[in-house]
Amino acid sequence: MEKVTIDGVDIYLTPPDELDVKWIGQPDLIAQVLAAWMVLGENDMPLNPRLVGKPGVGKTTLAYCAGRVMGQSVYLFQATMDTRPEDLIITPVIDEKNKIKYVASPVVSAMIKGGVAVVDEGNRMSEKSWASLAPLLDNRRYVESVVAGVKIKAHPQFRFCTTMNEDASTFELPEYIQSRLQPTIYLDFPTREEEVLILKRNLPKNNEEVVEYIVEFLQTAHESNENYTIRDGINIARYALKRLQMDGGKRDLEEYLLEAASMVLDDDATELFKEVIDGLEKHQEF
Numbered sequence: 620m621e622k623v624t625i626d627g628v629d630i631y632l633t634p635p636d637e638l639d640v641k642w643i644g645q646p647d648l649i650a651q652v653l654a655a656w657m658v659l660g661e662n663d664m665p666l667n668p669r670l671v672g673k674p675g676v677g678k679t680t681l682a683y684c685a686g687r688v689m690g691q692s693v694y695l696f697q698a699t700m701d702t703r704p705e706d707l708i709i710t711p712v713i714d715e716k717n718k719i720k721y722v723a724s725p726v727v728s729a730m731i732k733g734g735v736a737v738v739d740e741g742n743r744m745s746e747k748s749w750a751s752l753a754p755l756l757d758n759r760r761y762v763e764s765v766v767a768g769v770k771i772k773a774h775p776q777f778r779f780c781t782t783m784n785e786d787a788s789t790f791e792l793p794e795y796i797q798s799r800l801q802p803t804i805y806l807d808f809p810t811r812e813e814e815v816l817i818l819k820r821n822l823p824k825n826n827e828e829v830v831e832y833i834v835e836f837l838q839t840a841h842e843s844n845e846n847y848t849i850r851d852g853i854n855i856a857r858y859a860l861k862r863l864q865m866d867g868g869k870r871d872l873e874e875y876l877l878e879a880a881s882m883v884l885d886d887d888a889t890e891l892f893k894e895v896i897d898g899l900e901k902h903q904e905f
Contacts, residue, residue: 653688655804678739693729706724707748708762734777741800
């Protein structure tokens, strides 16, 4: 691990995340994130955008890809309801020589290196944890570690954003935190054409029939206000293709897809998938 010394204290940095992902479609969303991070002149400050949408619509992928477009390293931090302030800043650990070693979180590592910090599912985190980041998210641009006894200032190139699922939050964020997490960038479901491209990129085999079934299922679900996402569709397709390969095609593809829908999602999804299959089969007859 890379080590830096701040005020005489050795701090070990978390490495950035390396993901093989690509943002497909909706280029304006990338532009919105980059605009929030832009600095216009010496007295300007970057904003801390909040990416909001249903689970599985690509919020983390958007944040990661926006950071890479800027040419910066990206550090992901997964927030949970158990996240503590020290988890967000510096955690003391015992090394192999039974000595205390101070390890920086992904957020602080990004601050020091001038990267992009993404706090994933930020609305799972308590006010107490968010409060530890409050001075980082305004014009002070620093955090304090009580554990290590140091104040850490953010690199000028440091950028921050958080993702939040559009569902019942574990914690309601107070106004003083929400006002620091602006602007709000909303992600909706992809279009049909975008879902086709996303599926083709993420499936292990380019199976046009599978893609057609999954996209039709997702589009029907969107129209019915069901919260099934492209992530769900990818998982259904992957499992069905694995079953098809493993069993040597003993059953029809449609049977594997229905099995996958019931196992990845629920009975309602299976019934919806049956309707989609029946509809496509009737269309093919004509």
